[in-house]
Amino acid sequence: MNRLEVDFLGVRFPNPVVTASGTFNFGREYAHLYPLSRLGAVTTKGVSPRPIAGAPTPRITETPMGMLNAIGLENKGVDAYVADELPWLKAQGARVIVNVFGDEAADFAHVARKVSPYADLIEVNLSCPNVHGGRLPFAHDPEAAAEVVRRVKDATDRPVLAKLSPNGPLLPVAEVLEAAGVDGFSLINTLLGMRMDLERRRPVLGNRQGGLSGPAVKPVAVRLVYELYRHTDRPILGMGGIASAEDALEFALAGARLVAVGTATFADPYAPLKIARGLEAFFQGRGERWRDWVGAAHTPD
Amino acid sequence: MNRLEVDFLGVRFPNPVVTASGTFNFGREYAHLYPLSRLGAVTTKGVSPRPIAGAPTPRITETPMGMLNAIGLENKGVDAYVADELPWLKAQGARVIVNVFGDEAADFAHVARKVSPYADLIEVNLSCPNVHGGRLPFAHDPEAAAEVVRRVKDATDRPVLAKLSPNGPLLPVAEVLEAAGVDGFSLINTLLGMRMDLERRRPVLGNRQGGLSGPAVKPVAVRLVYELYRHTDRPILGMGGIASAEDALEFALAGARLVAVGTATFADPYAPLKIARGLEAFFQGRGERWRDWVGAAHTPD
Amino acid sequence: MTPASPELAPRRPRWDDHAVTIVASESLGPHQRLVLAMPTLEARFGPGQFLNLSVPGHVLRRPLAPSRHEGGEVELIVTPFGPGTRDLVALPVGTRLQALAPLGNSFPIPADEAALVGAGAGAAPLAFLAETLLRAGRRVHVFHGAVSNEDRPLVQAVYERLGLEVRYFSEDGSLGRRGYPTEGLAELLAGGAEATVYSVGPFALMRAAARLAIEHGRPGYVSLDVHMACGVGACLSCAVQTTAGQKHACVDGPVFEVREVVW
């Protein structure tokens, strides 16, 4: 009996632990450590229509139990990944969630169409700036975000997740996206933050601001997953600071059906696998299953 | 030469380090450790017109490099504090920032009027729920927040700080409050968060959600102070995770003229004093002054 | 600051932040015995008082009630529970920490007999109380409860060294009697013993002990385990509902008379 197996929008995941976008690239760097098929899924680095060089360095810096990143969405563009990485990743037997973004709604759709043959799910990154909307992130502009979802839904037959931002209003955006036909949600993306360099009397990061991730943000992420779960019946991929099986269980109780591990992989490249094993041992010991725990903190006492 | 001296809205502070509301009560608990006059100021626990019993326990829980609290605004009501605590606190020679709140704008004004004789500054806590506004926090409802500021300004001759919330939009609220006549800002209040109890499969806190504070939130706080500083010419009292002189300097660079220490006092009751001493040594060593650093990260290279 | 005049206003010794060093750390099955050297503390802990101990990597301190205070050394019994206590019991001997102490109130000394009802690390403050009572010439009954026999090393360490005979109760009967320690208390009180009741342990245990004390008209005291941040009355996190209104466990307790607690 596989106590961790979970169905998510019609896709069967052998366990609920997936990698978080941008922290595992396309998996090649880690594939010699363990078969990628042992993970719930690999979520790819964000893919845009054309290559992007990214932000000036330093692109990362550490903060108390967290890190800031301002990679600036560096990627080689969809054609390179469709040629070199996605077929390889699929051939590893891994389930694949492709994270897509662009400057405008049509870009998202373009990428989604091209990666669909290799994708089990499409994750739409709404935290990237809307170039035609004053560079406000899509996630903070419900109408622009809805347009992205509609276009992507038209472009692919794969289930589409909207990745929500913790920096703006959450539930109003989720509501509009549901109406636009989104299949599920993933959250949280990073919280905007900053660290100062006392020698240079300047922000540490080349981009000044960056996205905060890691254990520091976990309470915020659990809260947002909990609030979204109360509001929606669509499934949730939860993330933000997960570094242990216990952390993953907090997200399950709050309502996450899948969980992603990001920053923790930098501290331990085996982290996603160890967390899946930890969950297995936990449920084995209690004679329960992962899916019994999903949303369990919401059931009345 | 006092390198730390700072003028803030016409009040002279011997150093910029004040205690954060709700973490130091009215100072009596710590007064046997050091004279409270050595601090920049004491910010009191939030004071409401009538006593409030507060939230069910547990009211606090720890998170990675942070803590969640849901005290539920417990306090004895303004009359008790005017009778017992504020005269005593003033008699210690401490500068006093009184944190005020209520169910509606008139409550804030009522409290501000009563505490004014003992207050150097009034800090208006806009994160508390607006009882007549669907219990949405005032900070998320610019019009209600502006009404609070207007009423408090009318009720007191002391400078009035609006304490902003990191959970909603910041700059739009700040803008409206400036128009309403606010003298300065203090931020950040806590970030909403949650921790799950795996044994009980329930949120740990009696109130389910709580406010996240401590080093974990520092990058978010520095970023918000930095953004507000670019936007306003009114002085800023910055806080969120400050636990060392270096942390305080990050806030100065971002634009904070005063800084508050909250959660760190639980780890070390001497923390506010040690941070002030650390700043003194820092500026002594460099032959500079605190006020040279305020906002210095904004000056062009 | 003007010095207090102890003759006129006898009051609690004021707490301060003390540098401490772990000088011994010993596993007692599921619990850990830690001994802290605390040379700067002049006051003596009373049984039931606690300290608020720093743990490296954690922003909050952890409240812990000593099981003994002797010659500048404080003994603690710590049960690893969450991340903080797990990290604490793993610290090597020689680690330096900080402790706010002494905090809170302590158990009053009974006129005559005392019945101590505990479980787990609740044995720590109770053992301290037992030692104090034996020195004061009081008669002490100890009832200790556990799930199975995992608390044997703990009971040996803190009670048997006092020469006390502990009545042991375990849920599975693997040590002492099968059942709960309140059964021992019930028999003692039913037998007419004029004992003051003291209980530290899980909420349900303390409530059961409190009910027996009230039923038999005996004084009773419990130490309430409330989540704490500051430990000194400043943060208001440790609210306790009492018949005299809301109190705060870190300064008004942790010890409360059983009739005062709203159970």
Add this chain to the structure above:
Amino acid sequence: MTPASPELAPRRPRWDDHAVTIVASESLGPHQRLVLAMPTLEARFGPGQFLNLSVPGHVLRRPLAPSRHEGGEVELIVTPFGPGTRDLVALPVGTRLQALAPLGNSFPIPADEAALVGAGAGAAPLAFLAETLLRAGRRVHVFHGAVSNEDRPLVQAVYERLGLEVRYFSEDGSLGRRGYPTEGLAELLAGGAEATVYSVGPFALMRAAARLAIEHGRPGYVSLDVHMACGVGACLSCAVQTTAGQKHACVDGPVFEVREVVW
């Protein structure tokens, strides 16, 4: 996974996560010498390669380039800089950590002479290189720069044990010559030495050394110090602008030919 065939495709030893133990920790003035026992690492570090070391209480590892790798032990020179390296140098002997290793590329071996220009902990990979070169029978010149004489213990520890004569430059003239180590390099190259140049240190120093190498038509290599998270090519944080486009220091470097770097 199919095993690679080394004859057909000679490639870098693959990194893994290795349990390491601090077996020595010694202060060298402003630096700390750490020795890690790393029994499970079969591959040998090349000079310039690095490991990504865990530090308790920190979510990111810290990249560090060994100064020696001998008999299952790796020697590091760490300069406390921010919170992570400060915590690292304070760890007691016996502490167990995790290290991703071996990471990155290494310095190529020159045809004949080598000129090493370093400062601070840049001496670590350069000393490793020097040792490798001496074993390979190459001639090695070392120029080390510092603010004053604070690096004396470091130079003794890593270079003098190799029997190397180090030309020392200090800004205040308190040890060796007053000035910068690139002055020594300039004189060497001006004298016609056919040396390959290697530089590790602050950006300005490496750039100055690179310019001299280019000016004199000599090959030159630097190790770029870029903030890293994963250390293995997955996070794209360590971007470096090169004449061949954007590269990533953790996998394409940290060693780059000086003509390839966009200075």
